[in-house]
Amino acid sequence: MLRAYKYRIYPTEEQKVLFAKTFGCCRFVYNWALNLKITAYKERKETLGNVYLTNLMKSELKAEHEWLSEVNSQSLQSALRNLDTACTNFFRNTKTVGFPRFKSRKDRQSFLCPQHCRVDSEKGTITIPKAKDIPAVLHRKFKGTVKTVTVSMTPSGKYFASVLVDTAIQELLTTPVENDTALGIDLGIKSLAICSDGRTFGNPKNLQRSLDRLKLFQKRLSRKQKGSANRNKARIKVARLQEHIADSRKDNLHKITRSLTHDSQVRTICMEDLNVKGMQRNHHLAQAVGDASFGMFLTLLEYKCKWYGVNLIKIDRFAPSSKTCGKCGCLYKGLKLSERSWTCPECGTHHDRDLNAACNIKEFGLKALPSERGKVKPVDCPLVDDRPRVLKSNGRKKQEKRGGTGISEAAKSLV
């Protein structure tokens, strides 16, 4: 199985210069190829392939710009390959994947070394072509062969090396789906995750906590003269704070997903397939949804489930998980966003909103499975959309057209 290990590196001044050159050259080649692709398509309706562009870069672009030969040529080629993948992904799914954008020198920078990389755990260094023994903090050991190394620099100026390793670790086999070992998870903003067994994981609201400071730093940055040294200092302050927010958010999500996938009592996890983009179109929720980062939660949970042999079942995003009574199954349509708990009009059971939703998600997930459970991958069988589609006003229709559906049920379970 391939696994990536990311280490902080502390390059020497000389190595920093080389990195800066490589970042620049890779970005230049990427943007050059993207521009060619766009013009070729606009003018002649032609699609330029990766091989053609690589050859063109080797023959023409390098002759034109000699400084391109100063850096690792394989890194330049992999930049073109990245562009090719980006385009393929876009054309495979034009609705959810955006068209590749031009790279800017202000964003995160990176380049990939596909060959001749070494990690020396005794010396604590990483070696890539043209840069020997880069000091690194190898906080985690690995067994296996090094495939590639990607060097990156954050906007605040920290360097990282992501080492892709072909490990001997085998993925664990999944066990059959059973009611006793299944767990339903409802994601929310008040508590980040509510489990059907009563466990809750709090939402640290990392952005909210640092928002005042971030606003202050951004205001200071905006008042500095463009191109000045002081502006750069202010820019780094903003970047550092934003990285701090992102890091603490990621840390929390890793801890939650790890504890969920390492629970011996849990072999199946049922989750809602949230439409995060759709939810963020709602201006009142956008910041809170982004801060909770449900998308990343799902990504982390997905791969950890795969690694540790846990079944992951995604239920349909329109399944009425909050409004259904977990006891008698009646649908309480009048449930408002603000109601944290409600009483079922049919059987009189008093429900906690989130816990009820989590239990329903578990039920839906288990029901979604076909009778022959072994044959179909659980992830691929969502529940049938039985939500009545009543369009009341034009505004709602427009939202539907823009693909903004999926807000309603998901958003309601959040607040």
Ligand SMILES: [Zn+2]
């Ligand atoms: Zn009921």
